[in-house]
Amino acid sequence: MKETILSVRNLKTYFFTRRGTVRAVDDVDFELKKGECLCLVGESGCGKTVTALSILGLVDRPPGRIVGGEINYDGINLVSCLPARMRQIRGREIAMIFQDAQSALNPVFTIGDQIVEQIKLHSEKSHRQAREMAIDLLKEVGIPSPDEAASYYPHQLSGGMRQRAMIAMSLSCDPRILIADEPTTAVDVTIKAQILDIFQRLKESRQISLLFITHEMGLVSEIGDRVAVMYAGKIVEIASVTELLTNPIFQHPYTSSLIKCLPGITQERERLESIPGTVPSLIDPPSGCLFHPRCAKAMAICREKEPPPVNVTKGHTVFCHLYSAQGMKK
Ligand SMILES: Nc1ncnc2c1ncn2[C@@H]1O[C@H](COP(=O)(O)OP(=O)(O)OP(=O)(O)O)[C@@H](O)[C@H]1O
Ligand SMILES: [Mg+2]
Structure with a gap:
């Protein structure tokens, strides 16, 4: 049970x-x-x-x-x-992926920066550590070439990839x-x-x-x-x-x-x-x-x-x- x-x-x-x-x-x-x-x-x-x-x-x-x-x-x-x-x-x-997930990503920041920001908000990690963790998260949700993808803005990603980025973001607080x-x-x-x-x-x-x-x-x-x-x-x-x-x-x-x-x-x-x-x-x-x-x-x-x-x-x-x-x- x-x-x-x-x-x-x-x-x-x-x-x-x-x-x-x-x-x-x-x-x-x-x-x-x-x-x-x-x-x-x-x-x-x-x-x-x-x-x-x-x-x-x-x-x-x-x-x-x-x-x-x-x-x-x-x-x-x-x-x-x-x-x-x-x-x-x-x-x-407790994390949540919101129903209007697409609009939850900020169009003026790269997805890497947005995830790094979230990680730093919830932990004591340095910028470098947070960046490494962000890339690991992008990898975990199946984003190909996560290093490169981290420098993309939301509009440069397909709908499916944006959704994955949202999932990665929600995992940033473990x-x-x-x-x-x-x-x-x-x-x-x-x-x-x-x-x-x-x-x-x-x-x-x-x-x-x-x-x-x-x-x-x-x-x-x-x-x-x-x-x-x-x-x-x-x-x-x-x-x-x-x-x-x-x-x-x-x-x-x-x-x-x-x-x-x-x-x-x-x-x-x-x-x-x-x-x-x-x-x-x-x-x-x-x-x-x-x-x-x-x-x-x-x-x-x-x-x-x-x-x-x-x-x-x-x-x-x-x-x-x-x-x-x-x-x-x-
Ligand atoms: N801010 C609000 N003010 C007034 N009524 C609201 C508000 N937010 C939700 N409701 C009402 O609460 C009820 C439930 O809404 P909810 O958004 O939880 O539905 P849902 O099951 O998630 O639907 P959907 O599948 O369309 O997302 C609806 O009748 C909705 O109109
Ligand atoms: Mg709903």
Whole structure:
């Protein structure tokens, strides 16, 4: 049994806007184990990025605020820890590759200089040592001729290479946890496979714990050890990747829909489905199960009561009335 490195308990992060309260993350619960890759998957707007930003204390305040729950890391609760300690953790222990990674690189500095800067920020290294480390990092993420590449400006690199440079930058503090927010969205299929390969290697060589955010269920089977499926600010299912993909009897209907949208698994492109309807408003969400308006299997109870967690097998929890005692009675 792997040790837990980060545990998120009943996390609630809301945005208080003029239109109303956006419940972006609403009672989210999960654990990240040492050396594993946990995928956080779900459609656009379901709260994946806000979950990650909450962990790092980077939610825009105002309008956002963590209104409940705990994020436990290394014996402390990140929700209530001092800003100075949070900055330290952000720089040295938990790193994040942001969703708009391309814009995170500064166009007027070479990538080498940017990585050196990051290294010096988090350590006592001399410029020369930092430069050597930067080149090693570029090499580690598979950038050819890293010496030369270090003197390139971001615009001189291809999209895939820029993405690698971003990964190198995130490793500059030698983090124990790496949060990667949609790190393969802007790249084509071949590059995507290469980037996934880098993460896979980092997990093995550095024993890094990965929180990998994606809206593509297809990536989950390639990189994930476990998966948390998120819908409208809530986790609806959490399981090991093998269990989730091979035990469809207890799958959440939302998870099933995400899987059906996959060309890789259904094989037949023409039969690819998309999930009808859209993610509900997080300001005025539906009653009961938030997925019920889009669920083909919805029952009367789904409109009335929020589904309780059902433990299907060890480590596999699904929030769905289809499998709850109350739902089964109906
Ligand atoms: N600064 C903000 N002010 C108000 N609402 C916000 C803010 N940031 C995020 N939200 C809302 O929080 C909800 C969750 O957003 P989030 O960015 O976490 O989604 P996501 O799952 O990462 O989506 P995507 O796949 O598109 O990146 C959305 O409804 C979004 O509009
Ligand atoms: Mg996002």
